[in-house]
Amino acid sequence: MYQTQAVIQHKLGRKDTELDDCRWPEDGLHFIPDWVYTSQSVYDLELEKIFRGRSWNYVALEAEIPNAGDYKRSYVGATPVVVSRAEDGSINVFENRCAHRGAEFCRHSQGNTKEFVCPYHQWSYDLKGNLQGVPFKRGVNRAGGMPKDFRNEDHGLVKLNVATRNGVIFASYADNMESLEEYMTPEILKDFDVVFNGKPLKVLGYYKNELPCNWKMYHENLKDPYHATLLHSFLVVFGLLVAGNESAMIADSVHGRHGTMASAKKEDKYAAVSDENKKEMRSYHEGMRLEDERFLEYVKEFDSPWSVTMQTIWPNLIVQREMNTLGVRHIVPNGPDSMLMLWTMFGYEDDTEEMTQHRLRQGNLMGPAGFLGLEDNEAMKFVQEGVRRSTTDVNVLKLDANHVGTSNSLISESAIRAMYQYYRGVMGF
Template sequence: MYSSDTIIGGVTSPVKNGPIDSFVWPDEGLQAIPDWVYTSDAVYAREVERIFHGRTWNFVALEAEVPNPGDYKRSYVGPTPVVVARADDGTIHVFENRCAHRGAEFCRNSRGNNKEFVCPYHQWSYDLKGNLQGIPFKRGVNKLGGMPKDFRNENHGLRKLAVACRNGVVFASFAQDMESLASYLTPEILKDFDVVFPGKKLRILGFYKNELPCNWKMYHENLKDPYHATLLHSFLVVFGLLVAGNRSAMVADSKYGIHGTMASAKSDSLYATVDEDKKKEMRSFHDGMTLSDERFLEFVKEFDSEWSVTMQTIWPNLIVQREMNTLGVRHIVPNGPNSMIMLWTMFGYEDDTEDMVRHRLRQGNLMGPSGFLGLEDNEAMKFVQEGVRRSVSDRSIVRLDGDKIGTADNLISEAAIRAMYKHYREVMGF
């Protein structure tokens, strides 16, 4: 990737990547976003320290990914590699994927089952809770070398994170005194989170992984921006999944303003009914767009919810998707200011019939890196990152719905984005 002050197309803006003390938020306040929040290495480093390594609960796994004692999964908290492991007593533990000896990333497989973890460099070994259990030649050879007599294994285990689980979803935090997960998620978010995760056992259906050439915060913005959903996505508006005029909501949590739920109720009609005035506003609407296989958009009403679609953003690294009957979580892994990795896990429920499994998989083509919806978002965010990184302008405007901050009663609003940046500014000290 190019650095944020590389000359491309004859322009550069070094100020976007200057020292962090030189950054001043625009006078427009929450109605403007400065380009440097997306491009600065110094800002990114502070985000890792204060957000991902700070007082947040970060998604790391679904319990269904580590169902048995000895099961483990490589994961991330921000850019930091961690291991999620289920110990012999059934408890789940999260610890840094970094040997306490010389720093090697000891867990190299994406998932598996182990009795212990052994660092490939010097074979220091750790149990499934991250405790140091063995050191080769700890007392030296022939009474020469080895560790000093006061060395204690119990003082040199892996760095352990606080762990919280809710209905099969595992979160971790570097802050050992974090508030409860329920308090952090807030009642507004738990209302729809618990619809997807009601306590039923989950069935993993598959995985995707892709890199997006954009800043990690843009993905949060994208899913707090119902305005774009009514304009960018032909599939959404033609088939009525999220279209101006539908019963919809953009809910932000009232405690922090960082979590959100974009929701919509699809009509019983396969195709959206849109009046001519709205069609003129939505260039992505195509009257001739039809489905060869109409099973693709069948909606089995299996949830205790008024919504057929909910997309939840849980700060700082989780998206919970419920697009009719396709279910998934998306795990954001920041990769510097100009890139992010997205880890997708698609799932259903253990008691699903085989017909329902096939239905979820069929409908899952909406999602993923090349899905009918995901591909358009990925491209749009790439265009935004290129714009803020290469131009000599210095801010973007977020003025839809005026000064409102938080929950919006309409789709033509950026109130949830402003709520996110209100909290972001406080945590980051801007």
């Protein structure tokens, strides 16, 4: 077993794993070292190399800022940002940090304004993040004030590059980023465009919760169809994602960082499971039924063979389509042992009232306290506790061994291997 004294000390709480100690196991495909989930030094490097590196980060939906002056607080990695629509209709993303003394000047989650004013010293900024006003810039009675060479244009907010696709807004610290289309790759765009097909969106509501686990575990969870066939009674009993159904775990073929977990629900409301598969799935409960079977109704509204798709778009976006419930989940890293999940549930502007109610009802499948979300949250908490407290130091990824990337089987960890192969390259491990 791969082990270092530094790792053992870290496990026992005596010191953080230093980057010099971060050596990946020799069998890099089939083992993941625990320090990727627990080390503060690794976490800090992730913020620099990944979220502030060459990535397109999800920040908002255009439907949340439809009018000039509209804004929304958001995050790129752990960094607070503001997403705003200027008078000319342009979308702008800039850090929520006053250029003067560093205060978070935007204090409301959403709203409409003509300018942003820092509450501390009232420096003011326009909707594009440019500094437009400094109180007592020339001092009082010819005393004090800013030096003569102080220029407002040199002290604006830190601005990010912006790209949009069919109503979804992304931002990047990196200059000369490739287009969103190139970044996502055709395999991922295919299902992304099923949900974001150009129809105007209608926001239905929000959730927010904290998970006591490392942010990468959420990516793993949605590149892991193996657990979905075992942990979630709702999925396997009611046929949403069950061994034997037509299904796939699709990874992008360029980098392996994005993925789509997909399944086609059969016409029956309840899953037909072979005796052989029943023995493998302890979460399958014969005879389990719903009092309200409308949760299982699937209105075929998309040009797609899949009734369920869960997309992971590196590094911080989940696009969920569980039958007719639609949403995006925004991953916000919050230290090695914690992450925030910001959920935005939506439909389309041309939805009938009946369809809106159907989406809201079916939304109980998801969310922090949904029929599925609770089980995932608890399982990831258990993993974080295990890797943080134990004295062993590796996770095993040998299911469907040596296979990396897309898999037509649910019983595979190939997409997780692809993600960490990419991750190691970016991080230099």
